[in-house]
Amino acid sequence: MGLVQKLTKPFIDTFVFVWDFNLFLLNVLLPAHKPGHVVPAGAPGHGGTWPVYIAPKDGDSRSACPMLNALANHGILPHDGKNITFKELNTSVRQTFNFAPSFCFFVPKFSADFLDRSYWNDKFDLADLSKHNAIEHDASLTRHDAALVPDQGKPDLQLVDELLKEATGKTSEGGALLTKKDLSLALSKRRYAARKTNEAYTESKFHNMFGSANSSTMLTIFGGRVDDLRPMLTDERFAPNWEPRILSRFGLTMAAFNGTVLPVERGIDVKKIEQQEKARQQPQSETVT
Ligand code: HEM
Ligand SMILES: *[C@@H]1O[C@H](CO)[C@@H](O)[C@H](O)[C@H]1NC(C)=O
Ligand SMILES: *[C@@H]1O[C@H](CO)[C@@H](O)[C@H](O)[C@H]1NC(C)=O
Numbered sequence: 001m002g003l004v005q006k007l008t009k010p011f012i013d014t015f016v017f018v019w020d021f022n023l024f025l026l027n028v029l030l031p032a033h034k035p036g037h038v039v040p041a042g043a044p045g046h047g048g049t050w051p052v053y054i055a056p057k058d059g060d061s062r063s064a065c066p067m068l069n070a071l072a073n074h075g076i077l078p079h080d081g082k083n084i085t086f087k088e089l090n091t092s093v094r095q096t097f098n099f100a101p102s103f104c105f106f107v108p109k110f111s112a113d114f115l116d117r118s119y120w121n122d123k124f125d126l127a128d129l130s131k132h133n134a135i136e137h138d139a140s141l142t143r144h145d146a147a148l149v150p151d152q153g154k155p156d157l158q159l160v161d162e163l164l165k166e167a168t169g170k171t172s173e174g175g176a177l178l179t180k181k182d183l184s185l186a187l188s189k190r191r192y193a194a195r196k197t198n199e200a201y202t203e204s205k206f207h208n209m210f211g212s213a214n215s216s217t218m219l220t221i222f223g224g225r226v227d228d229l230r231p232m233l234t235d236e237r238f239a240p241n242w243e244p245r246i247l248s249r250f251g252l253t254m255a256a257f258n259g260t261v262l263p264v265e266r267g268i269d270v271k272k273i274e275q276q277e278k279a280r281q282q283p284q285s286e287t288v289t
């Protein structure tokens with residue numbers, strides 16, 4: 001981070017958190033959007049009509065984030081995933097996913113800082129966002145660790161399948177629904193497996209928290225609906241007629257998001273998975289010896 005960024009960061013962060021909390025309050029006071037009207041008129045995806053999906057081509061840049069890749073796959077961000085301004089990222093995440101403007105500024109600014117670039121003037125390629133242990137971390141739900149699979153731009157379809165299989169809930173229409181408990185269990189299993197298979201595995205409280213935050217968007221913005229998550233996580237494509245499940249006028253604030261993230265992170269129990277695995281393996285090793 002440059003000197004100017006270092007000096008201004010605490011002021012900008014404080015400003016964003018106060019702003020976010022005000023939006024949180026305004027969301028309580030003001031009426032929410034009606035279903036079918038969350039994506040604003042004139043923006044791609046308004047009324048559930050998404051621009052055509054084109055799978056990434058050789059040489060296109062993609063990130064470890066399924067949802068940002070989907071923006072490029074549908075041409076909402078440049079299809080080649082290159083030369084994107086941080087401001088474009090702010091605008092497209094705001095319009096497409098109904099995250100609050102505070103969040104839509106904070107995360108691109110955070111990214112500009114870790115890439116040592118200016119939020120206001122510089123550009124990035126999607127793959128730049130996958131810098132290890134900046135936001136990208138080990139034990140993700142849809143990617144094997146960077147030490148094992150250096151190209152973080154593509155989902156691992158087996159991991160996606162294992163994740164979606166955890167869904168124990170039901171939507172009112174009878175579709176499969178991923179719950180907070182399901183997500184905690186999936187994260188526990190991934191942390192256990194990654195620790196065992198990746199010699200370079202690292203984990204920190206900070207990254208665990210953000211791992212839970214990143215995955216909790218599946219419960220908030222996607223409402224946990226497996227029918228919508230499956231095309232998003234396998235092809236990084238919007239389901240037909242998809243819209244954000246967060247209807248709040250000013251979108252999902254960081255303050256409100258905490259209400260999902262903290263229970264998910266608290267529900268993670270890697271020790272329990274380890275004990276279950278040991279119990280499963282014990283009888284086998286006894287017969288071998
Ligand atoms: C605003 C800019 C954003 C940036 C810079 C960003 C960046 C990232 C990065 C680098 C990862 C990889 C973390 C890992 O190693 O698992 C990630 C994961 C993820 N992101 Fe984003 N993201 C952004 C917006 C979003 C939005 C708007 C959503 C949802 C609507 C989203 C949902 C997710 C999910 C679900 C994961 C977890 C994938 C997994 O565990 O494999 N992100 N994001
Ligand atoms: C973020 O995007 C919004 C449009 O959604 C725009 O009005 C705003 O100026 C942008 N903020 C910054 C700091 O770039
Ligand atoms: C969310 O909760 C964490 C942990 O309690 C806290 O450090 C953070 O400031 C909270 N963030 C917001 C935006 O409320």
Ligand SMILES: CC(=O)N[C@H]1CO[C@H](CO)[C@@H](O)[C@@H]1O
Binds near residue numbers: 082083125
């Ligand atoms: C027009 C333009 O800015 N092109 C740049 C896009 O990004 C690549 C790096 O990925 C640069 O090499 C180009 O100059």
Ligand SMILES: CC(=O)N[C@H]1CO[C@H](CO)[C@@H](O)[C@@H]1O
Binds near residue numbers: 135211215
């Ligand atoms: C969508 C989401 O929750 N993104 C978070 C992912 O993790 C980074 C930091 O590691 C946060 O800055 C984002 O808010």
